[in-house]
Amino acid sequence: MIRELLKYANMPGAVSFGGGTPDPETFPRHQLAELAREIIENEYRYTLQYATTEGDPELIKQVLILLKRVYGLDGFSPENVLITVGSQQALELVGKVLLDPGDCVIVGDPEYLGALSAFRMRDARFLVVKFEKDGPDLNQVEAHLKRMQKENQLHRVKFIYIVSNFQNPSGITTSVEKRKALVELAEKYDVLIVEDDPYGVLRFRGEHIPPIMSFGGIDRVILLNTFSKILCPGLRIGIVVADKQIIRKLVLAKQGTDLCSPSLTMRLAARYLERYDILEQIKPAIELYRKKKETMIEALREEFSDVADIDWTDPDGGLFIWTTLPDVDTMELFKFAEQRKVFYIPGEAFKPYEEPSSSMRMSFCLPTFEQIREGVHRLKLAYMDYVEAKGLKCR
Ligand SMILES: Cc1ncc(COP(=O)(O)O)c(C=O)c1O
Incomplete structure (x- = not known):
């Protein structure tokens, strides 16, 4: 399902928060x-x-x-x-x-x-x-x-x-x-x-x-x-x-x-x-991921400041943020996001049994700082498109 969803994530101009793969620049x-x-x-x-x-x-x-x-x-x-x-x-x-x-x-x-x-x-x-x-x-x-x-x-x-x-x-x-x-x-x-x-x-x-x-x-x-x-x-x-x-x-x-x-x-x-001391070697990568995570959280805060119900995790490490938009089926939102050329993984993929989810996994490790800001901006636009198409109220 994910492979199918992320088929277009590598097209020119796309921003992908989909993959959980580390940044190749961190490889020694x-x-x-x-x-x-x-x-x-x-x-x-x-x-x-x-x-x-x-x-x-x-x-x-x-x-x-x-x-x-x-x-x-x-x-x-x-x-x-x-x-x-x-x-x-x-x-x-x-x-x-x-x-x-x-x-x-x-x-x-x-x-x-x-x-x-x-x-x-x-x-x-x-x-x-x-x-x-x-x-x-x-x-x-x-x-x-x-x-x-x-x-x-x-x-x-x-x-x-x-x-x-x-x-x-x-x-x-x-x-x-x-x-x-x-x-x-x-x-x-x-x-x-x-x-x-x-x-x-x-x-x-x-x-x-x-x-x-x-x-x-x-x-x-x-x-x-x-x-x-x-x-x-x-x-x-x-x-x-x-x-x-x-x-x-x-x-x-x-x-x-x-x-x-x-x-x-x-x-x-x-x-x-x-x-080599791997725990020393990995430090710059950890610092890079920290900065990328901060950038994503800041962008979410700015772009979604008028959406009262949104929630996201603010992890102390790792590669992922989990964002939840109540009233939204993130699988359906995905189609709107795709139109705006921004990709994430709908929460449905992580359900033990198939059921809709209002959450999405956003990975911050691979995109550049600029792409993170641009991607979150596009996500907001996709959300607005979705709200309008569904006749929902933006809360
Ligand atoms: C929680 C968890 N377990 C296991 C794996 C598998 O990792 P690998 O097979 O690359 O060691 C991953 C990969 O993303 C993971 O997130």
Whole structure:
């Protein structure tokens, strides 16, 4: 659906807030080019050969160091880690290993579309909980679990999926209190948590929050991460951190999928992490995203100053703003936006079950500052066109 919607997003003069892809100017291309030559010439016995399914030991070593630096997570061994082809593959493998047809997953509304499609492939049923300003509605989480318990179906609830920081699509971060409470619920009803955190490092305001895994431990939580947003997505490197038994099952599933992740990109990432401090290197990109986000919020404030009902999230990091226009079906608005050559992703795409949405995902990472201002201006014009065509009142 999204591919279809964004078909014209690259046409000349268009402004797209659609894609969630990082700004290519932030990719360390010169360092990677130099390292790529070195590792092909000097380490060809590894880099041009099959790898083990678990992943490059050199990369896993670096991942364990990063887990400590980024999350304060310590004491894991290489057997707790699996390298995947992007965290999208990790989601697919988690679905393969944990879900039988008809099993349930607790997901948010809205929710990361790639996770929904990975779990849909396993015929999962979604138990949907509203995503509030500070994370999932925990009353709804417990209500689902209680109901399933009452119906003797609790064993069908396999895990709670959550993007803990700057969620894709809403930009919302789950608070510390909710992280702890979610773990308590998971323990009480004995379900796993799958914590997906591609954006946590991209924080441009406020303090880092400990991951859910730090409260639930490795027995309760499977942590997914990726180098896509902090290094570059083209390497296709994802990370799973989990209990050894779960990793073993994921490894078996991965063997049946692709034997191993690419040796070349795994070793490239490993040597990059060895030679450069990725957390220092990423700082200019974070600053760029902060400025772009500010520009988008300012533009929304200016352009929509006469629309009382509009609401948007103001994330402390990540790549997305979630804008809501009550009374508007953003799928219908899309046609008007297309006419004005501005693109976004309608909220409907992030609904676990198909239903209209009055929200939209606006990504600020790729457009220039000028395009952000111009795009928001066009969005306002499209909104006015929509209001007029529908005979609505601009509130
Ligand atoms: C929440 C979330 N999980 C997983 C992914 C997949 O990332 P990748 O496969 O590039 O590692 C994305 C990509 O946008 C994402 O937003």
